[in-house]
Amino acid sequence: MRRRxxxxxxxxxxxxxxxxVAWSGLRLHQAERINTAIAAAHICxxxxxxxxAQLARALSLARxxxxxxxxxxxxxLLDASDEIRLPALYDLxxxxxxxxLKNGQGEAHRFMPLIELAKQSYxxxxxxxxxxxxxxxxxxxxxxxxxxxxxxxxxRNQAPVRSEHAMSTLQGAKIDLP
Numbered sequence: 001m002r003r004r005x006x007x008x009x010x011x012x013x014x015x016x017x018x019x020x021v022a023w024s025g026l027r028l029h030q031a032e033r034i035n036t037a038i039a040a041a042h043i044c045x046x047x048x049x050x051x052x053a054q055l056a057r058a059l060s061l062a063r064x065x066x067x068x069x070x071x072x073x074x075x076x077l078l079d080a081s082d083e084i085r086l087p088a089l090y091d092l093x094x095x096x097x098x099x100x101l102k103n104g105q106g107e108a109h110r111f112m113p114l115i116e117l118a119k120q121s122y123x124x125x126x127x128x129x130x131x132x133x134x135x136x137x138x139x140x141x142x143x144x145x146x147x148x149x150x151x152x153x154x155x156r157n158q159a160p161v162r163s164e165h166a167m168s169t170l171q172g173a174k175i176d177l178p
Contacts, residue, residue, distance in 0.1 A: 051077060051084040058088070058091065062094075062098075067095065070095055071095060074092040074095065082129075086125055089121045090132065093121030093122045094138065119142045
């Protein structure tokens with residue numbers, strides 16, 4: 001009886017280890033497939049079904065200075081899982097900032113829409129991942145280039161809000177000006 005229990009427990013441990021090895025082998029195969037697709041994305045322009053390869057292709061297009069194709073590829077990745085979407089948002093913000101600053105910070109005022117798009121990308125990234133310090137730093141830099149503040153001229157031109165004033169009807173009450 002004891003021998004039977006020992007053999008059954010050994011079989012159970014062996015089956016558990018075999019399952020773990022099969023699962024690890026499957027994950028290794030998937031990782032190798034993704035790495036191959038990423039390597040191919042840098043070499044050829046063929047679209048791949050692997051989102052990581054699309055992200056790598058968009059990054060290589062951005063580094064090559066091809067703004068429009070990189071922008072389209074990053075935008076196509078915004079519906080992916082957070083593993084792909086968050087780096088795509090960050091890289092999209094960087095792409096817009098680099099395009100805005102292409103001619104130097106002195107000319108950045110001509111490209112304010114791109115800076116605003118970069119700020120929006122960084123904010124979207126920070127909403128999902130508040131610990132992303134790189135996005136926080138880049139958002140700070142974008143805010144330095146294009147600050148957001150209330151326009152005091154608009155506040156001065158608005159009509160004052162009238163509050164209700166109660167007049168006393170008591171006899172002998174003195175009404176003074178404020």
